Amino acid sequence: MISLLNDLNPIQQKAVLETEGPLLVFAGAGSGKTRVLTYRIAYLINEKGISPRHIFAVTFTNKAADEMRERVERLLRGSAKGIWISTFHSACARILRQHIEQLGFGRNFVIYDEEDQERHIKAVMKELDLDFKLFHPRAMQSSIDRLKNEGITPDQYHPSQFNIFEKRLALVYQRYQEDLVRNNGVDFGDLLLFVTLLFKKHPEILWTYQNLCRYVMVDEFQDTNLIQYQLIRRLVERHRNVCVVGDDDQSIYRWRGAEVGNILNFEKDFPGTKVITLEQNYRSSQYILQAANHVVKKNCLRKEKALWTENPEGELLTLYAAEDEADEARFVVRKIAEHIQPSDMEHTENPGRPYRDIAVFYRINAQSRAIEEELVKHQIPYTIVGGLRFYERKEIKDILAYLKLISNPSDGISLKRIINRPPRGIGEKTVERIAVLSREKDISLYEVMRETLKEDWLPPAARERIGGFVHLIETFREEAGTLSLSQLTLNLLARTGYLQRLKEEGTDEALSRTENIDELINVMAELERGDEGVSLETFLEKVSLVTSGDLYEDRENRVSLMTLHCAKGLEFPVVFIVGMEEGLLPHYRRGEETEDLEEERRLCYVGITRAKEKLSLSRAEKRSTFGVGRANLASRFLDELPFELIQVVEREKRTETLFSQETFWPDNVDRYGDEKHIAIREEDGSRNEEIVLSPNGFYSLRTGMKVRHPKFGDGRVKSIEGMNEDQKATIFFQSVGPKRLKTRYANLEILE
DNA sequence: AATCGTAGTGTTTTT
DNA sequence: CACTACGATT
Numbered sequence: 157m158i159s160l161l162n163d164l165n166p167i168q169q170k171a172v173l174e175t176e177g178p179l180l181v182f183a184g185a186g187s188g189k190t191r192v193l194t195y196r197i198a199y200l201i202n203e204k205g206i207s208p209r210h211i212f213a214v215t216f217t218n219k220a221a222d223e224m225r226e227r228v229e230r231l232l233r234g235s236a237k238g239i240w241i242s243t244f245h246s247a248c249a250r251i252l253r254q255h256i257e258q259l260g261f262g263r264n265f266v267i268y269d270e271e272d273q274e275r276h277i278k279a280v281m282k283e284l285d286l287d288f289k290l291f292h293p294r295a296m297q298s299s300i301d302r303l304k305n306e307g308i309t310p311d312q313y314h315p316s317q318f319n320i321f322e323k324r325l326a327l328v329y330q331r332y333q334e335d336l337v338r339n340n341g342v343d344f345g346d347l348l349l350f351v352t353l354l355f356k357k358h359p360e361i362l363w364t365y366q367n368l369c370r371y372v373m374v375d376e377f378q379d380t381n382l383i384q385y386q387l388i389r390r391l392v393e394r395h396r397n398v399c400v401v402g403d404d405d406q407s408i409y410r411w412r413g414a415e416v417g418n419i420l421n422f423e424k425d426f427p428g429t430k431v432i433t434l435e436q437n438y439r440s441s442q443y444i445l446q447a448a449n450h451v452v453k454k455n456c457l458r459k460e461k462a463l464w465t466e467n468p469e470g471e472l473l474t475l476y477a478a479e480d481e482a483d484e485a486r487f488v489v490r491k492i493a494e495h496i497q498p499s500d501m502e503h504t505e506n507p508g509r510p511y512r513d514i515a516v517f518y519r520i521n522a523q524s525r526a527i528e529e530e531l532v533k534h535q536i537p538y539t540i541v542g543g544l545r546f547y548e549r550k551e552i553k554d555i556l557a558y559l560k561l562i563s564n565p566s567d568g569i570s571l572k573r574i575i576n577r578p579p580r581g582i583g584e585k586t587v588e589r590i591a592v593l594s595r596e597k598d599i600s601l602y603e604v605m606r607e608t609l610k611e612d613w614l615p616p617a618a619r620e621r622i623g624g625f626v627h628l629i630e631t632f633r634e635e636a637g638t639l640s641l642s643q644l645t646l647n648l649l650a651r652t653g654y655l656q657r658l659k660e661e662g663t664d665e666a667l668s669r670t671e672n673i674d675e676l677i678n679v680m681a682e683l684e685r686g687d688e689g690v691s692l693e694t695f696l697e698k699v700s701l702v703t704s705g706d707l708y709e710d711r712e713n714r715v716s717l718m719t720l721h722c723a724k725g726l727e728f729p730v731v732f733i734v735g736m737e738e739g740l741l742p743h744y745r746r747g748e749e750t751e752d753l754e755e756e757r758r759l760c761y762v763g764i765t766r767a768k769e770k771l772s773l774s775r776a777e778k779r780s781t782f783g784v785g786r787a788n789l790a791s792r793f794l795d796e797l798p799f800e801l802i803q804v805v806e807r808e809k810r811t812e813t814l815f816s817q818e819t820f821w822p823d824n825v826d827r828y829g830d831e832k833h834i835a836i837r838e839e840d841g842s843r844n845e846e847i848v849l850s851p852n853g854f855y856s857l858r859t860g861m862k863v864r865h866p867k868f869g870d871g872r873v874k875s876i877e878g879m880n881e882d883q884k885a886t887i888f889f890q891s892v893g894p895k896r897l898k899t900r901y902a903n904l905e906i907l908e
Numbered sequence: 909a910a911t912c913g914t915a916g917t918g919t920t921t922t923t
Numbered sequence: 924c925a926c927t928a929c930g931a932t933t
Contacts, residue, residue, distance in 0.1 A: 216923065245923060270922085344923065379923085412922065520920055542922085576909090583909050703923060721921045743920055759921080782919075783924050 160195060160202075160231065164188075171399075171432045172196045175204060175371070178392075178426035179399040180419070184463045185448070185765035186439030186727065189401050193373055194224055196399065197239065198231040200371055208238035210370040214388075215243055216379055217703045220725060224375075240369075244384050246701050248347040253697075255354055255361055256342075264564045264693060266341040267700035271548070272569045273297060273343050279572075280331045283595075286324060295321075296328050303329065304345030305381045305413035307352060338600060340566035348383045355390050366394040376725075377402030377422075381413035389425070398426070404459055405452050408721060408759050410751065420459065437463045437765075439727055441470025443801050444771050448764040451796050455754045472803040475736075475794065476774040479807065480785075481523070484776045485530040487805075488516060488732050491772060492536060492715060495730055511537055515716040515728040517763045519741045522781075523734060524717050531715065541718035547699050551658075551669040552676055556699065558648055562632045563692045566600040575625065578657040582625065586618045602629075628652065636692055642680040644692075649673065720763045731767035733760075736775040737788035760793045862907040863887060870907065 161169050171181050171192045183189030197213065200206040215221045221241050229236040242250070249267065256265060268276065277300070278293050303313055310330040315322030336342060342350065355362040372392050374380065377400040380388070392398040400422060407416045423429045437445055445465050452458070478484035495509045516527055521543055531538050546552060554577055557570035565571075568591075576582045593604045593613060605622050608614055614622070628651065635644055649655045655673070658666045683690045716728070720741075735741060742756035764771060779788050861873045871889035 243923075347923095381923095384923095408921075409923085411920080522919065579910070581909070585909090701923085719921065740920095745920060755921095780924090 160198060164191070164195060165436060167432060167434055167436070168192050168195075171434070172199050174399075174430055174432070175200060175397065177396055178422075178429040180422050180426075180429050180431045181399065181401040182419075182431070182433040182459060182461060183401050183403055184433075184435050184437060184461060185403065185406065185762070186437040187434035187463070188436075188438055189375070189403075189434065190220075190224065190227070192434070193375060193399075193401060194227040194231060196373065197224075197228050201232060201239075206371060208236065209240070210368065211239045211373075212247075212369040212371070212391075213239065213241045213373040213375070214247065215241070215375045217725075218243055218246065218701065219703070220375060221246075243701065243703075244380075244387075245344060245347050246697075248351045248387075249697055249701065251351050251354070251365070252342070252347065253693075255358070256350065258354060258358055258361075259350055260337060261342070262340045262564070262566070264340070266339075266560045266564050266567050266570070267347070267697065268336075268341050268343045268569060269548070269700060270297075270344075271553070272341075275572070276335065276339075276569055277328065277332055279591075280328055280335060284324075284327060284331065286328070291321065291324055296325060299325050300329050300332065301345050302413060304343075304349045305383055307349060307383045307386060309333075309349070309353070335568075338566065338594070338598070339568045340564050340600075341569065348387060352383060352387055352390070355387075362390060366391060370395045370397060372398045374398070374400045375402075376406075378404050378407035378416055378419045379409045379414045380418050382415055382418075385415065385418045396426070405455070405461075405758055406724060406762050408724065408755060408762060410755050416457070433461055435461055435463050437465040438467075439768055440465060440765060441467050441769055443470045443472060444764060444767050444769075447473055447771070447797050447801050448761055450798050451757060451764065451793055452761040454796055455757055456750065457754055471770055473797070473801055474772045474805050475802050476772070476805040477790070477807060478774055478776045480778040481526040481735075481776045481780070482530075483807075484734055484774050485526040487774060488527060488734060488772070489530040489534055489536065491732070492531075493534060495770075496536075509730065510713050511715045512713045513729040514732075515718065515723070515726070515730070515766070516732045516734060517718060517720050517723050517766070518734050519720055519743060519759070520735075521719060523740075527717060527734065536715060537713070538715040538717055539712065541716055542722040543718075545702070546672070546675070547702055549669075549672055551672055554654070555645065555648070555673065555676060556696070558632070558652070559645070559692060560696060561602070561629060562636050562644075563696060565602040565629070565633070568594070568601040571601050578653050580625065581621045582618070586614065586622070589614060602626075640680075640684055641690055641692060641695055642677050642684060645677060645680060720759045723766050724762050727766050727768055729768045730770040730772075731763070732772045732774065733763045734774050735779075736773050736791040736794050737779065738791055739786075739788055740779075741791050741793065757793060757796075760791075864905040864907055865889065 161172065164172065165188075168188060168191065171179070172195045175196070181189065181192065183192070193213065197211055200211060201208055213221075213224060215224060221243055225236060225239070225241045228239065228241075240247070252261075252265070253263060256263060274293055274297055277296050278288070281288065281291065281293060281296065310326070310333050313326055313329060315326040317323070336346070355365075369391050372388065372395075374388060379402070388398065388400075400419070402419045404416050404419050407414060407419075410416065423431065440448070442465060445463055445467075449463055476484070476487050478487055492514055495514060496511065497508050498506050518524060518527075524540060524543070528538070528540075547556070554574055557573040560567050560570040561574065572587060575587060590601055590604050590608070593608075594601045597604065597607075599607075604613075605626050608619055609623050609626065612619075631651075632644065632648060635647060639647070655670065658670050658673075680690070680695065683695065716726075720733075738744075741760060742753055746752035746756060773794065775788065775790055775794070777787060778785050780786070862870065863873060864870050865887070869889060871887040873887050
């Protein structure tokens, strides 16, 4: 154990040794907080003789949980069995699996994701005859979520009588919740809410868990919302051995209900709290860290701290102002290529980097596109972390809906999803009638369908088709008892005709869907090969709670692309942050209020602090957001960086006309070989420069562009032929009509 | 009932 | 532009 502590600095050691009573650890970026947590657990078990089953550690993602477990196991040499390491949501799901019957649900409840939730809300709103345009279902959804995050149940919600939205919301919330019971399903928010309700209603259950959780640790505490906080509070009331670790500067989920206040007020709520601040950063170079400190210092609502590092100074940060997003992508990819294969190969000490060392961060998912296209062009392997999730694909959700229905026949949302997929002649009308009957008789949709076979509630044709469907599901339900999960799924795919249907379609899209389904079967088979078999229920729960980062395999040697949000908790030697623009970062959907702005700044901070050695920032002066081009100003956060840390990478002179240069630059040659190593501040405001085709102009001219010709005046590009110096373009001029010209000699100026 | 086409609509981040 | 929701068409 002595040797274990030797791996830690004195402050980290303190955080490990301080095992009794409430402890608050402010852990700056890269200060080794996971290390502290894992060593702490190992210390508790090895040194203090605490039983693993009395330790409970909460993280935010499954990935973080798995990683923590792995690291603890490594420290303990394998004896980590019994420690409860899990996410908030999985932990709650597990508790509810045990006790949810106390709340009027069945144990085989399903967990609805956001999409299910939205369908559900829409159905409720339709029933209440609410206009979707007046009351956006999504607004309802987020309001309901917010209420749940605050621990407010439908009965406890008292809308203002003067606020029509709130009044409707109360109605929808009430009805929505009733329907969930009928479906025997819960949403994400319920997982947490119901556990608190359970603890309130049944002190003996709370007691059991309090007794179990004698040493509690919470990671990423700055991201907890009110209900998570209450949950933790309840849980540790008895033993009070709670250690929360977090960094208020990395709180980026306020919009989702996270309360930075939880970390800032912790001391007040837990009298006698010891506070430890980890300020030594082991990750980043001096320059990067200085830049990060500088940015985040601008925030008012934070606890003062100053990260420092013993790491070398490192390289200056670079800043590139691109013409547009395509130019930005070209820049980034060119730089990536240089990192992979440095031009100064004669220096043997610089063998180049593997792809996995490099990451590109952006504010919104849509930004990945430009980068992706360029990466594909240069055949650079990449993965997108987050983004559209495997388990959210249509075909996967269809299959899962079948499985959910098999596991829990009350699940009407899943039933509605697949009742006619593939088409089996049960149309909207029929479904609607079933829904009405379900409400009238207060039984589930599936039960209505079963009853329909005996009663004459519906026309015979419909009845027959429903009979077929019910029979199908019943068979699967029987098989679910005997067959393995993958086998059941294979049967399902065959007998519903789902695969057949996809095959008949024969499109590329259908093919990729088939492949995804294959992949799903693989996942199942993989799980089945593990220790015990997986039950249908376990599988469904696991799948419902995967988070976007969880499937991220960093073993593969690829460049990583992700949003700044996804980047939290990761680190890379080389980082590119693109789109440093007003409107994007900070994003314009945020207000100008300090809290909003400060969260955007923290997002920026999170991005910067992911980088170990090399950080490149870029922005585009023009960016097309869904079709329409817009001029973007530099992000205000760029102004907050100390300029002596920045090396500005110059773009080619923009005042040149098309191909007036000697050389022709085919898309990707090393153009930036001799960057000037001067730290210059970019002058803002000089945005009225003449915009002329960039040197690789063969590629920048596009149909639809408005251009100016010295003689013919303004015109619009109708078509383009060729991509080399012989390129010709047909342009419709206002003055003389259509003209076909060689772009090389045309001296065109792009206007938009 | 299913499919096709169009008009209108909206894109932040996600446990 | 990309998606979807809806309406018209078969």
